[in-house]
Structure formats: C-alpha cells, structure tokens
Amino acid sequence: MTFEVRTSSLPGRPAAIGSAGPFTLVVDRPADGGGDGLGFNGGQLLYLAVAGCVSNDLFREASAAGIALHRVEVTVHGDFAGDPAVSTDVSYDVRVDGDASEARLRELVARVDAIAEIPNSLRRGTAVRLRHAEVTGAADAL
Numbered sequence: 001m002t003f004e005v006r007t008s009s010l011p012g013r014p015a016a017i018g019s020a021g022p023f024t025l026v027v028d029r030p031a032d033g034g035g036d037g038l039g040f041n042g043g044q045l046l047y048l049a050v051a052g053c054v055s056n057d058l059f060r061e062a063s064a065a066g067i068a069l070h071r072v073e074v075t076v077h078g079d080f081a082g083d084p085a086v087s088t089d090v091s092y093d094v095r096v097d098g099d100a101s102e103a104r105l106r107e108l109v110a111r112v113d114a115i116a117e118i119p120n121s122l123r124r125g126t127a128v129r130l131r132h133a134e135v136t137g138a139a140d141a142l
Contacts, residue, residue, distance in 0.1 A: 047076040053118035061112055071097040
C-alpha cells in the first residue's frame, strides 16, 4: 500500500489542513513563529508519528498474541537544533495496562520497539527527496 498525505493552506493564512483520505488535522506554526497557532507544527507531527505507530503496533501485536490491552500511553521526547534545524535524538516512554503478566507485557513492548515502522524508518535514515515543484509567481517586473 502506498500512502499519500497532503497539506493545503487556508486561503491567505499560514495554517493548513493536513489530510490522508478522509482524515484531517490542522498543521501550523506557533503564533510567535509566524503562524496562527491553530495546530501541530512539523516537529510535533514527526514525534506524533512515532507515538502513533508505537501505540498502533502495541494493539496489533497484543491482539496477535491474545493479549487484551486496556490502556496504552506513549510519550515521545525530542527537540530540534542546528542550522538547518534537525531533530535531536528521539526517545519515548510507554505505559501499558493489559490482561497479561508484567513479563509478557514487557516482551510485547520490546517486540514493538524492534518492529515499529516509523521508529525503524528514522533509525535507518529513510531518504526524503523533493519529487516535483509547481510554482506560480507574479509577472516579472521590467
């Protein structure tokens, strides 16, 4: 399956609607950074992708192992530094409440840490390339 996501800015505003099929969220910058302060910034979305992937994979792998999870909480930590800014090391904490022993739940967490797609993509340095740019500008002045 190939994923396609898109952002489309609101007319005359820096805030955008991010979409993937029928799902949407607001993408923006903080007001003190030139945005409207209405939604997630790119760094938050990157770290949210890690948290979402780990959470989803915990439920998927638990189900496959016959474990019912009652609550999962994933907290991701990171920052951006440098010029151009890049993410510092990313770490995450997991809280899991389920109907299995502590040992089995720890095994589940370790398995997901080893196989989770988004953390592994970051760990392995997935390439990102500009594929195409379409621009429309004002007519050049003489």
